[in-house]
Amino acid sequence: MTILGIETSCDETAAAVVQDGRVVLSNTVASSVEEQALYGGVVPEIASRRHIESISGVVATALKDAHLAVQDVDAVAVTAAPGLIGAVLVGVNFAKGLAFAAQKPLVPVHHLRGHVASLYLGSPALAPPFFCLVASGGHCHFVQVQGYTGFTVWGRTVDDAAGEAFDKVARALHLGYPGGPAIAKAAEGANPAAYPLPTPKTEGAYDVSFSGLKTAALNVVNTAAMKGEAVDIPALAASFQQKVADILCDTLFRAAQAAGQRVVGLAGGVAANALLREKVAARAAAEGMVLHLAPLQYSGDNAAMIAAQGYYEYLAGHTAGPGLNGYASWPMEEDFPG
Numbered sequence: 267m268t269i270l271g272i273e274t275s276c277d278e279t280a281a282a283v284v285q286d287g288r289v290v291l292s293n294t295v296a297s298s299v300e301e302q303a304l305y306g307g308v309v310p311e312i313a314s315r316r317h318i319e320s321i322s323g324v325v326a327t328a329l330k331d332a333h334l335a336v337q338d339v340d341a342v343a344v345t346a347a348p349g350l351i352g353a354v355l356v357g358v359n360f361a362k363g364l365a366f367a368a369q370k371p372l373v374p375v376h377h378l379r380g381h382v383a384s385l386y387l388g389s390p391a392l393a394p395p396f397f398c399l400v401a402s403g404g405h406c407h408f409v410q411v412q413g414y415t416g417f418t419v420w421g422r423t424v425d426d427a428a429g430e431a432f433d434k435v436a437r438a439l440h441l442g443y444p445g446g447p448a449i450a451k452a453a454e455g456a457n458p459a460a461y462p463l464p465t466p467k468t469e470g471a472y473d474v475s476f477s478g479l480k481t482a483a484l485n486v487v488n489t490a491a492m493k494g495e496a497v498d499i500p501a502l503a504a505s506f507q508q509k510v511a512d513i514l515c516d517t518l519f520r521a522a523q524a525a526g527q528r529v530v531g532l533a534g535g536v537a538a539n540a541l542l543r544e545k546v547a548a549r550a551a552a553e554g555m556v557l558h559l560a561p562l563q564y565s566g567d568n569a570a571m572i573a574a575q576g577y578y579e580y581l582a583g584h585t586a587g588p589g590l591n592g593y594a595s596w597p598m599e600e601d602f603p604g
């Protein structure tokens with residue numbers, strides 16, 4: 267079965283064609299990240315406008331690269347939540363029009379379920395149940411994946427998402443946007459123990475918090491400025507990155523064990539972080555657990571993961587009519603209205 271996936275929830279206009287949830291026939295992305303970088307973050311209005319300008323061409327390219335016409339696909343899958351609402355609606359409305367015109371089923375996909383499905387693109391034998399951390403710019407969820415469309419969230423961030431914390435600290439250190447790759451690059455070869463940062467406490471055993479950690483990093487910068495001292499930027503970037511990676515890794519394995527899962531996955535934009543990947547791999551090896559990492563080309567936002575999850579949603583009968591709406595937020599455990 268061949269699914270066309272469409273993703274416009276943030277600053278990437280993306281379309282892809284995926285076969286049976288596993289084989290990527292094409293994967294196209296037009297990003298407004300360079301323009302967004304001028305403003306130090308995503309400006310929703312700019313994102314929406316760029317989606318409108320790019321979406322027809324991006325979808326046409328994805329079909330062309332897969333050597334298919336829209337009549338050849340079995341369904342059109344689209345991210346229906348969560349995300350910047352103006353951005354989400356561009357994809358949803360385009361997908362609705364396309365599905366209607368081509369007389370194809372329309373499949374709404376939750377963006378975070380899509381991130382989970384990015385694991386299938388790199389691990390052909392992976393099947394639920396397993397336990398997964400989805401860490402992105404907007405979310406940080408510790409998720410038990412019981413089935414392809416069955417999820418239980420064991421923990422989440424109580425404030426900033428991990429990627430958001432990277433972005434904010436990078437901004438304060440004048441390292442640029444997006445912050446995750448910038449901090450990772452600045453931290454290369456630097457001493458991660460140079461600036462001791464606190465481990466934030468949370469009420470929920472598997473919840474995490476990054477706001478206080480971000481403030482602690484910013485305080486280092488502000489205090490040094492007041493005293494007229496220089497901050498060792500690479501060392502602060504390394505200390506911050508180390509702390510975030512430790513918190514994510516520790517919580518992932520504690521939650522997975524509590525959920526009785528021996529297979530773990532790492533997905534979302536932050537899953538591209540090399541230190542986090544190393545730490546999670548070492549911990550999995552030490553605990554004798556099986557680890558699946560999202561392939562680097564599918565860890566950030568893309569439409570292949572939406573088409574992959576769309577396949578499983580379609581098999582589960584989760585299609586929608588022309589009344590489909592887009593949502594800024596929606597629990598990943600809940601299906602969309604049909």
Ligand code: KG4
Pocket residue numbers: 276401402403404405428429430432433444445446447450534535536537538539540565566567
């Ligand atoms: O999943 P994603 O592409 O978009 C959302 O759904 O939010 O995640 C983007 C986030 C950004 O905050 C970015 O700074 C972070 O992922 N990120 C990283 C790395 N690459 C991207 N964070 C840490 N290390 C990286 N190498």
Ligand code: ZN
Pocket residue numbers: 377381402403534535566567
């Ligand atoms: Zn994402």
